[in-house]
Amino acid sequence: MLEKKVTDYEKAVLIGVINKDQNEIKVKEYLDELEFLTYTAGGEVTKRFTQRIEVPNPKTYIGSGKMEEVQHYVKEYEIGSVIFDDELSPAQQNNIEKLLKCKILDRTSLILDIFAQRAKTSYARTQVELAQYEYLLPRLTGLWTHLERQRGGIGMRGPGETEIETDRRIVRDRIALLKKKLSKIDRQMETQRGNRGALVRVALVGYTNVGKSTLMNVISKSDVFAENKLFATLDTTVRKVVIGNLPFLLSDTVGFIRKLPTQLVESFKSTLDEVREADLLLHVVDISHPNFEEHIDSVNQILDEIKSADKKTIMVFNKIDQYLPETLDEDDLVTERTSAHFTIEEWKKTWFGKIGDRALFISALNKENLDEFRKRVYNEVRDIHVTRFPYNNFLYPEHLDQY
Secondary structure (H helix, E strand, O other), rough: OOOOOOOHOOOEEEEEOOOOOOHHHHHHHHHHHHHHHHHHHHHEEEEEEEEEEOOOOOOOEEEHHHHHHHHHHHHOOOOOOOOOOOOOOOOHHHHHHHHHEEEEEEHHHHHHHHHHHOOOOOHHHHHHHHHHHHHHHHHHHHOOOOOOOOOOOOOOOOOOOOOOHHHHHHHHHHHHHHHHHHHHHHHHHHHHHHHHOOOEEEEEEEEEEOOHHHHHHHHHHHHOOOOOOOOOOOOOOEEEEEEOOEEEEEEEEOOOOOOOOHHHHHHOOHHHHHHHOOOOOEEEEOOOOOHHHHHHHHHHHHHHHHHOOOOOOEEEEHHHHOOOOOOOOOOOOOOOOOHHHHHHHHHHHHHHHHHHEEEOOEEOOOOOOHHHHHHHHHHHHHHHHHHHHHHHHHHOOOHHHHO
């Protein structure tokens, strides 16, 4: 498939605010990620606007002066979308649309749009549609201007029902229908998980675009879609994997992200059940990303929300082939030593100190250190398997390298 030309991308601008919760550096990082999200959705970012404001303007989120600046730019360069890094209230979105006369999105609606593009199976599409309707419901007033009463006449006298109320009722009915449909599919998937028997379950978790699907393909020798874009895959893929003579189930789950919309966490409840029911989590981390430690915190926060933070976990630091630490002169006492200056060996010592030996360093794409990865996963799965099937101990040696 041919790559989409840059000229085909919809022009967009990004807006972020600096306040007590996020400083200038943090806002730049968030907008970098928002730009990647915009690119994934099919947009081209032409400019970023930031404003230092402690309390967002209740009407337009940013101040009037900054809004005039944005308004002028949008009109001059014919911008199609203005995207805010934080979630807007329905009133704010409505007010900004009237001023800028273009599409107004926030981080939540942008992620929902990407999910809608990426959803392939009926189940994923249903999950995304439910999240979209729940996001849309309180914002209907910003999408319709025809709030007149329905036409009167014989048999139609009285207050009637406004069109916006009719729209809300239709959306509520659709939400109820989708929830009922998801509930039915959830029961079917629960039955499927139950039919898998007592095989040990291993789940790949991690921030979006850290290489989970690539690792899944390498380990399971399958063909799971992988791409250098955020949320390349939404559907949970489960494969039976055999290392040595030990079989187990490996699942690739939807990637996490900072400020993940609440609607999506709820809608993808069943997908996240693969994580909840896993015996072992492989937390994949893109060590080449400058903010990978924040990504770890974001994933851990979501794992805590779905009550899976206490599961046995191995940290898998991926993309070591792309990790290029800057070299420092040993006599250089001026340059501050940051995380970018550490070598892989130094990172190993650092993380072994933090979490013991529960860390691995690999490149799934270049297949570096995968033997060490396989041995470690084998030993972890074997320990769980032996506990579950104590009479089959003789089948499995203590270590994979004994074969």
